[in-house]
Amino acid sequence: MTEPVITLKDATVTVGNQTEILKQLNLEIYPGDFITVLGTNGAGKSTLFNAISGDLALSSGSVYHQGKDITNLPAVKRTAFLARVFQDPKMGTAPRMTVAENLLLAEKRGSRRTLRNRHLTSQKLDFYHEITEKMGNNLENRLQTAAGSLSGGQRQALSFLMAIQVKPELLLLDEHTAALDPKTSAQLMDATNHQVVDNHLTALMITHNLADALTYGNRLIVLNAGKIVLDVKDQEKKDLSEEDLLEYFVH
Numbered sequence: 001m002t003e004p005v006i007t008l009k010d011a012t013v014t015v016g017n018q019t020e021i022l023k024q025l026n027l028e029i030y031p032g033d034f035i036t037v038l039g040t041n042g043a044g045k046s047t048l049f050n051a052i053s054g055d056l057a058l059s060s061g062s063v064y065h066q067g068k069d070i071t072n073l074p075a076v077k078r079t080a081f082l083a084r085v086f087q088d089p090k091m092g093t094a095p096r097m098t099v100a101e102n103l104l105l106a107e108k109r110g111s112r113r114t115l116r117n118r119h120l121t122s123q124k125l126d127f128y129h130e131i132t133e134k135m136g137n138n139l140e141n142r143l144q145t146a147a148g149s150l151s152g153g154q155r156q157a158l159s160f161l162m163a164i165q166v167k168p169e170l171l172l173l174d175e176h177t178a179a180l181d182p183k184t185s186a187q188l189m190d191a192t193n194h195q196v197v198d199n200h201l202t203a204l205m206i207t208h209n210l211a212d213a214l215t216y217g218n219r220l221i222v223l224n225a226g227k228i229v230l231d232v233k234d235q236e237k238k239d240l241s242e243e244d245l246l247e248y249f250v251h
C-alpha cells in the first residue's frame, strides 16, 4: 500500500491555560493529494499547517513523514521536504533582489540561502522565462525587476514558483490568493491548479472561497474547533454543493 507523505496521529496543540486548538487530529496525506482546507476563523487551519511544518510543537500525538516519526524534527529541517506559500505577498521573496535572483536563491531549498557560487547564466534565465511565463501574469517580462516592485499577484506567483522550484514532497498553500483582488486571485488560482496537476504535486490549500474549495483538488477537509469534521474525496467531493458545505461551518 502507498505510504502517506505525512501522517498526523492524535495531533494535539495546547496553548495558554490548556486551551486545545488542535484536538487529537488524525490525517493521512497521500502522494498526489490536492486537499482544499476549509473552516471558520479560528477553526485551526493555520495551526494544522504549523503542526505539519514544525512551527508549532505538538502537546501530544505524533507527526510522521513517509512513516518516520518527525514529531521532534525542527521546522528548519522539515524544509528539506516541504514548502509553504503565505497569504502576505511580502513573505517568501527577497524584496531588493530581482525576480531572477529570487528564483536562483530558491534552487537549494532546505540548505543555506546564499547566492555565493551561484550565477545567473543565460540558460538559467531562459529557464526562468519559461517557468514564469506559465504563471500567465507577465512575470516573464520582469525577471530583472526587484521583487519588491512587483504587483501583489506577480509577487505571489513568484513566491509560488520559489516554493516549487525544488519539487517539495508537500506544498502548503496558506490562503495564498486571499490578499489579491478577485480577478488576480482567480488567475493565480488557475495557474496554481495547472502547476499542481502538471507537476504531480501533493498539496494542502487553505481557502475561504467555497467555490475554489469545490472546484480544485481531489479531496476536501473542513476543520471546526480543532477537529476535522468532513474529509471527502473524488466523486464524494464532486457531489458536494456550497450549501452542503455550509452545514459544517458551525461556530
Ligand SMILES: Nc1ncnc2c1ncn2[C@@H]1O[C@H](COP(=O)(O)OP(=O)(O)OP(=O)(O)O)[C@@H](O)[C@H]1O
Residues within 6 Å of the ligand: 015, 016, 021, 039, 040, 041, 042, 043, 044, 045, 046, 047, 048
Ligand atoms: N500561538 C498561539 N497561541 C495562542 N493561541 C493561538 C496560537 N495560534 C493560534 N491560536 C488560536 O487558536 C485558534 C486557531 O487559530 P488558527 O490560526 O489555526 O485558525 P484558522 O482556522 O487558521 O483561522 P483564520 O481563518 O482566521 O486564519 C484561534 O482561536 C487562535 O486565536
